[in-house]
Amino acid sequence: MTKAVEEVWDVVVVGCGYAGAVAAIAAHDAGATVLVLEKMPQPGGISICSAGGIRVAKDADAAFKYLSATNAGTTPDEVLKTLAEGMTSVAGFVEELAAAEGTEIVRSSASGNYPFPGTETFGFVTVEDGPDSGDMLDKSSVRGGEDGLALFSLLYAATRRREIKIEVNTRATRLRTDATGKVIGLDADRHGHAAHFRTNGGVVLACGGFEADYAMQKQYWQGITARSAAFAGNTGDGIRMCQDVGADLWHMWHYHGSYGLRHTDPEYPFAIRMKRFPDWLPGEQFPDDVKMPYILVDQDGNRFMNEYDPYLQDTGARPFAFFDPQRQAFPRIPAWFIADENGRKRHPFGKPTYHQAGMSFSWSSDNLCEVDLGILQRADDIESLSRIIDIPTEQLEHTIARWNDGCAASSDDDFARPAQSMMPISEPPYYVAQVWPLVNNTQGGPVHDERQRVLNPYGEPVSGLYAAGELGSAFGYLYISGGNIAECFIGGRIAGKEAGAQVKGK
Ligand SMILES: Cc1cc2nc3c(=O)[nH]c(=O)nc-3n(C[C@H](O)[C@H](O)[C@H](O)COP(=O)(O)OP(=O)(O)OC[C@H]3O[C@@H](n4cnc5c(N)ncnc54)[C@H](O)[C@@H]3O)c2cc1C
Numbered sequence: 332m333t334k335a336v337e338e339v340w341d342v343v344v345v346g347c348g349y350a351g352a353v354a355a356i357a358a359h360d361a362g363a364t365v366l367v368l369e370k371m372p373q374p375g376g377i378s379i380c381s382a383g384g385i386r387v388a389k390d391a392d393a394a395f396k397y398l399s400a401t402n403a404g405t406t407p408d409e410v411l412k413t414l415a416e417g418m419t420s421v422a423g424f425v426e427e428l429a430a431a432e433g434t435e436i437v438r439s440s441a442s443g444n445y446p447f448p449g450t451e452t453f454g455f456v457t458v459e460d461g462p463d464s465g466d467m468l469d470k471s472s473v474r475g476g477e478d479g480l481a482l483f484s485l486l487y488a489a490t491r492r493r494e495i496k497i498e499v500n501t502r503a504t505r506l507r508t509d510a511t512g513k514v515i516g517l518d519a520d521r522h523g524h525a526a527h528f529r530t531n532g533g534v535v536l537a538c539g540g541f542e543a544d545y546a547m548q549k550q551y552w553q554g555i556t557a558r559s560a561a562f563a564g565n566t567g568d569g570i571r572m573c574q575d576v577g578a579d580l581w582h583m584w585h586y587h588g589s590y591g592l593r594h595t596d597p598e599y600p601f602a603i604r605m606k607r608f609p610d611w612l613p614g615e616q617f618p619d620d621v622k623m624p625y626i627l628v629d630q631d632g633n634r635f636m637n638e639y640d641p642y643l644q645d646t647g648a649r650p651f652a653f654f655d656p657q658r659q660a661f662p663r664i665p666a667w668f669i670a671d672e673n674g675r676k677r678h679p680f681g682k683p684t685y686h687q688a689g690m691s692f693s694w695s696s697d698n699l700c701e702v703d704l705g706i707l708q709r710a711d712d713i714e715s716l717s718r719i720i721d722i723p724t725e726q727l728e729h730t731i732a733r734w735n736d737g738c739a740a741s742s743d744d745d746f747a748r749p750a751q752s753m754m755p756i757s758e759p760p761y762y763v764a765q766v767w768p769l770v771n772n773t774q775g776g777p778v779h780d781e782r783q784r785v786l787n788p789y790g791e792p793v794s795g796l797y798a799a800g801e802l803g804s805a806f807g808y809l810y811i812s813g814g815n816i817a818e819c820f821i822g823g824r825i826a827g828k829e830a831g832a833q834v835k836g837k
Contacts (some may be wrong), residue, residue, distance in 0.1 A: 339529045340366040341834045342827070343517060345503040345569065346538030348376030349819035350800025350826075352486035354535045356428075357827025359493045363532050363834050365827075367495060368519055370502035371564045372688055373469055376539055377772055377801075378819065379483040380475025380561050380686045384455040385425065385820060386813030387438070388418035397449035398811070405582060405807025413781040414805055417821030422456045424824065425485075432462040432488045443811050444642040446614050455813055457481075462488040474693070475561065475684040482816075501526070506534060506572050506796065514576060514795035533795040533830035536572065536785075537823060539565030540586075540773030540801045543600075548770075551583040553652045555664055557770040558602035560591065561684045565773075569802045573777035576796065579788040582807040583775030587815065589647030590627070591769040592668065592681055595705040599692065602769030603681045603706075608752075610642045610812060617749040624674025624754045627766055630662045632722040632730050637746040645810045648768035665765040667720050669731070672758040680707070680762075698762070710761045719763050731756050772815060776803030783826035795833070797826035 341363035344355045351367055352374070358365045367374075388394035394415035395408075402411060426436050437457050443450035461481030468487060473480055490497060501521040507529075509515050516529035541547040542559035544566040549556055559565070570580065591602040611617050629635045636650035651663045670680065681694040681701065694701065701707045710716035713731060717724040735757055737743045741750040777785045777798045784792040785803070799822040801815050 337527050338366070339531065340364050341530065341532040342366075342535060342830045343368065343528050343530050344535045344537055344827070345517070346376060346536065346800070346802075347374035347497055348378035348537065348539060348800060349483065349486060349816060350802075350823040351376075351535070351537035352483070352490055353820050353823030354537055354797075354799050354827035354830075355495050356486070356489050356493065357824045358532070358535070358831035359495055361828050361831030363831035365495050366528065367490070367497040368501045368503050369497055369499045370568075372499055373472070374487065374497055374499065375468065375473065375483050375686055376564060377542070377562045377686065378816070379468075379480055380473050380684050381479035381816065382476035383457055383478030383480070383482040384813040384816065385421060385457070385482075386418055386811055386817040387422050387454050387456050388415060388452045389454070390452045391416045391419050393449035393452035394418050395449070397443050397447050397452070400447035401443075401445065401809040401811060402806065403808040406805045409781040410779070410805050413825070414818065414821055418453075418817055421817060421820050424820065425456055425458065428485055428489050429458055431492065432485055434458060434460050434462055434485065442612060444610055444612070444645070445809065446612060450612075453811070458485050461485050467491070469688065472688045472690060473686050474690070475686070503538065503568065503572065506576050508576055512577065512794065514793060517572075530795065532832070532834040533797055535797045535799055535826045535830050536569040536777075536802055537799045537826070538569040538802060540776060541565060541567030541570060542770050542773055551775065552586070554654060555652055555661060555768060557586070557588055557648060557768040558593070558600070560602050560604050560769045560771050562686050563600055569798070570776050573785055573793075573796070573798070576793055577787045578777040578785045578793055578796075580775060580803075581778045582804060585774040585807055586648070586770045587645050587772050587774065587810050588768055588770040589644045590651065590666070590766050592706060592764050592766060594692065600687075601683070601685050602767060603683050603694070604769065606679055606682050608639065608643065611749065613641050617751045619751050621752055622677065622754045623752045624677050625668050625670040625680070626734055626756065628667050628669060628720070628727075628730055630666070630722070632717070632720060632726040634730060634734070634745060635663055635666070637743070637748045639748050639752045642810075642812060644771060645812070648770070651768040665767045668764045668766040669716070669756060670762045671756045672760055674754060674756070675762055702762070707762045707764045710763060711759055713761070716761045716763055772801045774801060774804040774806045774810070776801070779803050779822075782829050783822050784829070797830050799823040799826040
């Protein structure tokens with residue numbers, strides 16, 4: 332039996348982070364009627380607690396060369412060329428939105444994260460002063476970068492200026508197709524009631540990845556799962572809906588992730604990000620004044636990685652995935668963080684980020700509240716430290732002595748950590764905590780072409796269906812900082828325009 336259609340819209344956008352908001356604005360500006368569905372109590376997604384930096388480029392050819400090298404053949408040239416070209420013009424689009432809301436963009440130069448050809452063409456655009464969203468956004472539920480909040484406030488103001496309807500607490504559940512397989516609408520759960528939406532132009536899925544879906548992580552990642560660093564709303568819904576209508580998937584293994592700590596309160600659902608140190612470019616001078624005051628050791632008490640990779644937020648999780656077939660175990664999950672009293676006094680070890688109603692956790696400036704909470708454990712000497720980790724004291728003494736010798740010689744002969752970042756661990760008491768891989772955002776999802784049309788495994792578009800943002804991101808191997816947000820704006824805009832343009836008679 333056919334279900335009754337409740338509402339007809341030109342374009343329905345699923346998800347209201349940066350990508351969904353931009354797609355909605357673009358579809359509206361193309362003359363379409365637009366509805367945005369957001370499953371959480373307020374819009375913003377991960378976007379609202381991000382650092383808010385949009386990657387831009389001066390030259391599209393140079394940006395394409397760089398993106399090609401970092402994607403290692405995992406993404407077709409046409410998709411990367413469109414992204415590269417978009418990076419040269421996206422600043423103008425954001426500037427226009429900002430001007431309409433009485434604010435301005437800020438431009439800065441910053442190379443890519445690796446010394447690939449084209450790296451020097453890049454920069455960032457941010458919006459430092461977002462328009463006042465009054466009490467429309469509950470900012471107390473957001474802990475993250477000021478610029479991320481400002482950028483979302485700008486988009487939110489732009490949707491309100493256009494009177495675009497955003498329905499919160501409304502979860503898209505299934506796409507609807509006609510007899511030819513064309514997507515013609517979707518079903519949703521609206522405030523606990525079934526709702527059906529029919530579309531004239533198309534559906535844009537901008538509903539993020541699977542940061543908070545452990546079942547999906549288990550299927551696609553090497554035996555490990557990782558807690559989201561920020562947000563519980565992205566549970567792979569868009570991926571399942573796309574699979575249901577025949578979409579191909581890509582980049583499912585690839586996630587933007589590092590390592591972090593966990594709260595002792597079982598109600599705290601997120602990983603806690605470490606203090607953010609500056610990224611560094613291999614081959615260039617490392618800053619002299621940046622010290623990372625800790626090491627990581629595995630469950631045997633051995634260091635196993637360079638704790639300070641060039642772009643730690645992106646690749647820091649990868650070394651944790653090592654499986655030891657002799658013991659049939661993952662000896663680095665969890666691993667252990669170790670610092671001493673000098674490190675404790677230097678700066679806060681953790682920097683929580685989240686977008687979640689009712690949450691209020693900040694890291695103390697001297698790390699002592701976290702000792703009281705049990706997130707960090709204190710040990711008066713190495714022997715007590717080794718008891719906490721449950722390894723022989725001599726093993727830990729050996730690891731720490733080798734580290735301290737490396738600090739004295741200004742050289743990490745084991746993992747080539749930048750010498751300037753090294754700090755001895757010698758002043759008791761010591762601080763120790765379990766450390767786990769964490770996911771900032773996933774990159775996997777439906778394959779799309781340069782028009783953001785979702786493709787089936789034969790490379791044919793699934794008619795009426797578009798994807799934008801981190802859902803099916805173009806980044807398939809190495810990521811460029813600010814790339815996901817750039818993609819939200821560039822791909823979101825293309826998807827919204829494309830879907831809007833499909834409406835007959837407009
Ligand atoms: C702390 C942190 C800092 C970051 N900083 C940067 C940065 O500076 N630069 C950068 O490029 N990237 C950064 N990232 C990554 C980047 O923020 C995200 O990849 C990007 O914002 C994702 O935007 P999106 O619109 O695709 O998804 P989101 O912003 O997550 O929006 C998706 C929305 O879809 C909703 N949704 C999900 N399922 C459904 C459903 N079934 N029905 C309805 N709604 C649904 C969700 O609730 C959510 O609101 C950062 C990530 C983190 C965690």
